[in-house]
Amino acid sequence: MRSWRRNPESGLEAELRANRPEPSRELVDRLEMRVRTHGRDRRAGSFRVAFAGALAAGVLTALASVGGLGYAATGASQAVEKAKRVVHVQTVRTLHKSAAQDQYRKPKAKCRKGTHRVKGVCKRTKKARGVRFRRPPFTG
Amino acid sequence: MFRVDPLANPEPLIKRVYAYVAYRVGDGPDAEDLTSETFERALRYKKSYDSSKGEPIAWLIGIARRCIEGRRPSLEVSAEHLEAAADHGDLEDDAVRRIALSGAVSRLESRDRELISLRYGADLTARQIAELQGAKTNAIEVALHRALGRLRTHLEDDSPPVRKSQARR
Numbered sequence: 684m685r686s687w688r689r690n691p692e693s694g695l696e697a698e699l700r701a702n703r704p705e706p707s708r709e710l711v712d713r714l715e716m717r718v719r720t721h722g723r724d725r726r727a728g729s730f731r732v733a734f735a736g737a738l739a740a741g742v743l744t745a746l747a748s749v750g751g752l753g754y755a756a757t758g759a760s761q762a763v764e765k766a767k768r769v770v771h772v773q774t775v776r777t778l779h780k781s782a783a784q785d786q787y788r789k790p791k792a793k794c795r796k797g798t799h800r801v802k803g804v805c806k807r808t809k810k811a812r813g814v815r816f817r818r819p820p821f822t823g
Numbered sequence: 824m825f826r827v828d829p830l831a832n833p834e835p836l837i838k839r840v841y842a843y844v845a846y847r848v849g850d851g852p853d854a855e856d857l858t859s860e861t862f863e864r865a866l867r868y869k870k871s872y873d874s875s876k877g878e879p880i881a882w883l884i885g886i887a888r889r890c891i892e893g894r895r896p897s898l899e900v901s902a903e904h905l906e907a908a909a910d911h912g913d914l915e916d917d918a919v920r921r922i923a924l925s926g927a928v929s930r931l932e933s934r935d936r937e938l939i940s941l942r943y944g945a946d947l948t949a950r951q952i953a954e955l956q957g958a959k960t961n962a963i964e965v966a967l968h969r970a971l972g973r974l975r976t977h978l979e980d981d982s983p984p985v986r987k988s989q990a991r992r
Contacts, residue, residue: 699943702921704845
């Protein structure tokens with residue numbers, strides 16, 4: 684009983700270790716179960732994600748091997764084209780041309796005397812060289 | 824990156840955490856509740872465990888300490904209750920010994936009790952305790968030595984009633 688008296692330091696330490704309070708078996712089992720199920724739940728979640736990924740990869744590989752991917756891509760592009768046609772709104776162009784519009788349109792600016800219009804620009808009219816004004820002949 | 828599961832082998836951890844808590848607050852339902860609470864928190868914050876900072880037991884003891892601090896006012900060990908239990912003549916010698924020790928530990932100062940619980944309950948090394956408390960290993964060793972001395976004094980003070988119970992047997 685008095686082992687710590689015989690060898691005070693080491694005896695007391697041994698007593699403290701030997702008489703360490705112990706949990707009930709029930710508590711140990713309960714906590715152990717809790718810890719293990721918690722880990723299992725988490726692992727199950729990650730396994731589900733991994734399984735879904737592997738399945739998707741498998742399906743893609745199988746499709747690629749039989750040209751299914753190209754077929755699916757063509758189908759998708761065709762569907763997009765069809766959808767574009769359905770959704771596209773056709774605009775109507777209106778032409779405002781009539782006889783009245785020609786008649787009453789804004790008049791072009793007149794060129795001054797001695798000029799004439801060349802490609803929309805008024806330019807001076809050149810006199811022809813060697814041409815002289817002649818008086819009418821005297822008749823009497 | 825590969826992560827270490829701190830609760831991979833829970834049974835020895837449960838025993839060490841319980842021993843620490845029981846040395847702190849007394850053996851029984853309160854210690855069981857606190858141990859359960861510690862493991863619930865550990866499961867919740869398992870990702871925060873960093874193996875480079877210490878062993879799983881040190882991490883768990885840190886959680887247990889916070890659990891005890893959170894519930895401290897209602898969890899004082901009743902030394903009278905332990906003495907009354909020690910007076911029962913029909914108790915086994917081991918049980919009497921355990922009760923005498925628990926009674927003596929419960930009469931220690933809070934700091935001494937904490938050190939004894941960490942060293943002999945949780946079975947941490949002086950270095951681990953130093954890391955946990957942010958002190959030097961040498962200072963912890965000295966403090967433990969003194970705490971043991973005070974515990975021995977308490978046990979010697981307790982000896983008459985224990986001897987009486989032995990005499991009765």
